[in-house]
Amino acid sequence: MSFKELGLIDELLRSIEAEGYTEPTPVQRQAIPIILEGADLLAGSQTGTGKTAGFTLPLLQRLLAKSKDRSKRAVRALILAPTRELASQIRESVSTYGRHMPFRSAVVFGGVSINTQIKELRSGVDILIATPGRLLDHISQKTVDLSNVEILVLDEADRMLDMGFINDIRKILALLPKARQNLLFSATFSDEIKQLARGFLNAPKLIEVTRQNSTAEGVSQVMHPVDSKRKKNLLAFLIKSENWKQVLVFTRTKHGANRLVQHLEGEGIQAAAIHGNKSQGARTKALADFKAGTVKILVATDIASRGLDIDQLPYVVNYELPNIPESYVHRIGRTGRAGNKGIAISLVCIDEAEYLRDIERLLKQSIPRVTISGYEPDPKIKAEPIVQGGGGRGNQQRGHFNRRSSRSGSR
Numbered sequence: 001m002s003f004k005e006l007g008l009i010d011e012l013l014r015s016i017e018a019e020g021y022t023e024p025t026p027v028q029r030q031a032i033p034i035i036l037e038g039a040d041l042l043a044g045s046q047t048g049t050g051k052t053a054g055f056t057l058p059l060l061q062r063l064l065a066k067s068k069d070r071s072k073r074a075v076r077a078l079i080l081a082p083t084r085e086l087a088s089q090i091r092e093s094v095s096t097y098g099r100h101m102p103f104r105s106a107v108v109f110g111g112v113s114i115n116t117q118i119k120e121l122r123s124g125v126d127i128l129i130a131t132p133g134r135l136l137d138h139i140s141q142k143t144v145d146l147s148n149v150e151i152l153v154l155d156e157a158d159r160m161l162d163m164g165f166i167n168d169i170r171k172i173l174a175l176l177p178k179a180r181q182n183l184l185f186s187a188t189f190s191d192e193i194k195q196l197a198r199g200f201l202n203a204p205k206l207i208e209v210t211r212q213n214s215t216a217e218g219v220s221q222v223m224h225p226v227d228s229k230r231k232k233n234l235l236a237f238l239i240k241s242e243n244w245k246q247v248l249v250f251t252r253t254k255h256g257a258n259r260l261v262q263h264l265e266g267e268g269i270q271a272a273a274i275h276g277n278k279s280q281g282a283r284t285k286a287l288a289d290f291k292a293g294t295v296k297i298l299v300a301t302d303i304a305s306r307g308l309d310i311d312q313l314p315y316v317v318n319y320e321l322p323n324i325p326e327s328y329v330h331r332i333g334r335t336g337r338a339g340n341k342g343i344a345i346s347l348v349c350i351d352e353a354e355y356l357r358d359i360e361r362l363l364k365q366s367i368p369r370v371t372i373s374g375y376e377p378d379p380k381i382k383a384e385p386i387v388q389g390g391g392g393r394g395n396q397q398r399g400h401f402n403r404r405s406s407r408s409g410s411r
Contacts, residue, residue: 006024006028027050034207036061038181039181040204042186043206044187044207060094063077079129079153080132080155082163083156084280091107104126117143136172148177150180154183156187157193158187158190161192187326223345226349247317248316249316251299252321260299272286299319318344318345318347318348319347329362
């Protein structure tokens with residue numbers, strides 16, 4: 001099936017062709033006709049499946065078909081995303097696919113000056129991409145008007161719930177016109193997501209491209225047992241001995257990410273950190289250097305487990321396992337995208353034994369264990385509680401003997 005057979009107009013087909021795409025992905029084949037019909041949509045789709053184009057293309061077409069004579073532009077489509085990186089990439093997609101259309105788009109998120117965003121909004125915007133917190137800042141300052149929104153998109157909805165945005169989302173929903181089209185995209189369909197969907201979707205069509213909580217095809221997984229104090233040495237050994245390039249490494253805390261970068265640089269390995277304490281400029285530069293190959297290793301907290309669009313990323317390393325098993329799926333979904341192969345490596349100490357069990361229970365499969373010679377765990381070391389980093393919602397101590405008591409926020 002071609003994009004033309006999906007019913008897309010020439011303005012969009014020209015943009016798609018310019019990007020080199022010839023065949024829609026499964027989520028695009030299912031989502032585009034439903035959105036063009038004007039129906040509400042509840043879509044289960046993992047990262048790397050082409051879902052952004054799956055809603056951007058038909059959204060643009062519907063706005064063009066319903067274009068009205070307006071003396072002043074108004075926000076007609078609102079797209080909410082959990083992170084700055086994802087919001088920026090959605091805006092890029094809107095600009096790319098809408099290059100032959102008369103729409104203006106803007107993106108607003110925290111961590112940067114609000115004044116530049118206010119100026120852009122006052123000049124008139126048709127499509128607004130936003131993170132919930134910064135959008136509420138604009139609403140409180142009366143610098144954005146949502147009374148004309150015709151289409152609402154919640155992207156990475158499960159991630160927004162994990163990050164504690166549910167109350168912000170409800171406040172935003174209350175300000176929107178009741179007569180609108182609603183599109184909700186989520187990598188997982190948890191009970192919380194279903195409850196959220198029931199609250200604002202109107203007789204939605206349901207599509208689920210991948211098995212719930214499954215990992216992307218093409219991603220090979222392996223786990224290396226190692227003592228916690230030797231993880232940084234094992235990681236440096238693997239990077240050097242395997243000549244790894246473009247490796248995305250996940251830590252549990254911001255300070256842990258900074259310490260790991262310092263260690264790797266001390267080993268002569270170019271590395272950079274990306275997390276919530278970094279300014280937007282620093283995060284943008286780190287990602288750009290990583291994509292350009294100037295930096296080989298990008299060390300991130302879970303703030304980067306969604307929304308990072310890196311072509312052919314070969315390696316993802318869980319330096320520390322996440323305490324929420326669904327985050328493991330999101331992390332390793334950064335590799336093996338769009339039909340490419342990828343490898344997900346986890347360095348697991350005895351303190352993380354319960355985290356590992358939770359992940360394997362979610363996946364309904366065991367992750368292969370491979371012990372690296374010279375880095376075998378010391379059997380005399382006992383498990384100790386893991387202290388979650390400060391500053392996040394739901395922080396807690398949880399180790400080998402404690403069950404997870406709440407869903408912690410992303411850092």
